[in-house]
Amino acid sequence: MKKNDDFIPKILTFLCNWCSYAGADLAGTSRLKYPTSIIPIRVMCSSRVDPLFILKGYLNGADGVLLTGCHPGDCHYQSGNYYTRRRFAALKKIFENLGLEKDRLSLSWISASEGQKYAQTTTDFTQKIKELGKNSAGTEIFL
Amino acid sequence: MTKVLTVNHSVEQGIREFLKFLLDTGKIKGVFTLKKLNKKGDVAYSLITRSDELTDAVPFFPLMPVNAGKLISRFTMNGPPSEPVAVVLKPCELRAFIELVKLEQGSLENMVFISATCGGVFPLNMVHEGTIEKNLSPYWTAIKKEEIPENIRPVCKACTEFIPYNADLVLNLVGNKNLDSQCDIVIETKKGEEITTDTDIKKKYSQKEYKKENLDTFKERREAEKKKIIEDIDTKLTGMDGLIEIFGKCIGCHGCSKACPICYCKLCEFESSDSEYGPSNYEAELKRRGAVRVPPNTLYYHLGRLSHIAISCVGCGSCEDACPVDIPVSIIFKKIGESIQNMFEYTPGKSIEEKIPLTTFKEKELTEIEE
Numbered sequence: 001m002k003k004n005d006d007f008i009p010k011i012l013t014f015l016c017n018w019c020s021y022a023g024a025d026l027a028g029t030s031r032l033k034y035p036t037s038i039i040p041i042r043v044m045c046s047s048r049v050d051p052l053f054i055l056k057g058y059l060n061g062a063d064g065v066l067l068t069g070c071h072p073g074d075c076h077y078q079s080g081n082y083y084t085r086r087r088f089a090a091l092k093k094i095f096e097n098l099g100l101e102k103d104r105l106s107l108s109w110i111s112a113s114e115g116q117k118y119a120q121t122t123t124d125f126t127q128k129i130k131e132l133g134k135n136s137a138g139t140e141i142f143l
Numbered sequence: 144m145t146k147v148l149t150v151n152h153s154v155e156q157g158i159r160e161f162l163k164f165l166l167d168t169g170k171i172k173g174v175f176t177l178k179k180l181n182k183k184g185d186v187a188y189s190l191i192t193r194s195d196e197l198t199d200a201v202p203f204f205p206l207m208p209v210n211a212g213k214l215i216s217r218f219t220m221n222g223p224p225s226e227p228v229a230v231v232l233k234p235c236e237l238r239a240f241i242e243l244v245k246l247e248q249g250s251l252e253n254m255v256f257i258s259a260t261c262g263g264v265f266p267l268n269m270v271h272e273g274t275i276e277k278n279l280s281p282y283w284t285a286i287k288k289e290e291i292p293e294n295i296r297p298v299c300k301a302c303t304e305f306i307p308y309n310a311d312l313v314l315n316l317v318g319n320k321n322l323d324s325q326c327d328i329v330i331e332t333k334k335g336e337e338i339t340t341d342t343d344i345k346k347k348y349s350q351k352e353y354k355k356e357n358l359d360t361f362k363e364r365r366e367a368e369k370k371k372i373i374e375d376i377d378t379k380l381t382g383m384d385g386l387i388e389i390f391g392k393c394i395g396c397h398g399c400s401k402a403c404p405i406c407y408c409k410l411c412e413f414e415s416s417d418s419e420y421g422p423s424n425y426e427a428e429l430k431r432r433g434a435v436r437v438p439p440n441t442l443y444y445h446l447g448r449l450s451h452i453a454i455s456c457v458g459c460g461s462c463e464d465a466c467p468v469d470i471p472v473s474i475i476f477k478k479i480g481e482s483i484q485n486m487f488e489y490t491p492g493k494s495i496e497e498k499i500p501l502t503t504f505k506e507k508e509l510t511e512i513e514e
Contacts, residue, residue: 051450082504090483099382141434142391143442
């Protein structure tokens, strides 16, 4: 795909209620700039995100899927994000082995105090997706 | 040192006699094994308590009508049998059962597991075609010579886990030249020992020390075949286009998940009303895509299944056998499954203590995937 400056990607972003969502909130209240490409979805814990959610987003044409949660060790439910990490690693492996674009998936730990990191992560990821271009799965017919 | 118990008959008859003996002496109260349905050679798994019913049992018939791991899981779902039962199954079936026990879908108690080194099984369509009989003799000839038999399931050809884990008694079939004259039953566990140390058994069958064979030649041949099969599927797994090519012909029957021993969910996401497509779903899809495949979400289903159960895939090949349109499901699961299993250094069904990787974690690991 060609790089297109007018292209605003759609990035599905899962935010955990306790850390990352608060982090995103802080980014807002601190008046930090972050791209409009983000479509936020609040979940109670990053481990609530079944790989199916990511797959469905990807196959329905989300240009990127960003999964965020508390830093390891800081999970509100003690260990949820550790499971998330394993599942996400497995899903990336599946993408890699099937020849799908695994770079469209990303995992980041963003705490409630990291408004800055949230703005930075979303900006960087949007840039990366812009370089990758549109996700062709969104217009495929025989899925 | 492992011990071996010898029955002076062919393996087929020897194991039958041994099971009969166990049943008659009350050491076990039931036998779960393959049994002939008719003279044509159709077989089905059966639970047997009367020893004369064992006459047409064929414990190591190279066919897997249903993965027995799934059947035993259903059998012990609400608790173990009240009396001891001997269960004869293939290594991958036993591994599937162990995975299911880890998922709290069965119980190991009160059962004696009898398995064998496995040369593979024939695809089920050979039953309808009636071509099994004529393939049996070449099958056993190949097994004796540690060769991969012809016409077996494709995934069986690539199976390197042909030596059973967690079996109490194991029969050597692969590379055993005396299949037609002598039946050696290797005692692997304490449970296996308990059932065979009885004086009756000692009187009847000779016991001696036993040195395990490695079956390196067979393993090498299987490894080579696996490499070939995986390389072949790799040429087809080329991103979205490749996947559409492979899964495009899927008719959405979900037969692969019904046949899969690991896919155990009673309320499957893909069968739920969430996955039903109504007019509004179609409308939304059509707005974006301009056309849509019906039934939709084929790829979503297969990728979803991969993300859920590839970690526990034992590579039995039941899925591919169930597929009416010949999608190489089992080979794809074998490839993806092993890549994930290797990542966590996990062999499904190898050990009952080892947790399924996606149900546990280490605090410090996989930092490379975080951004």
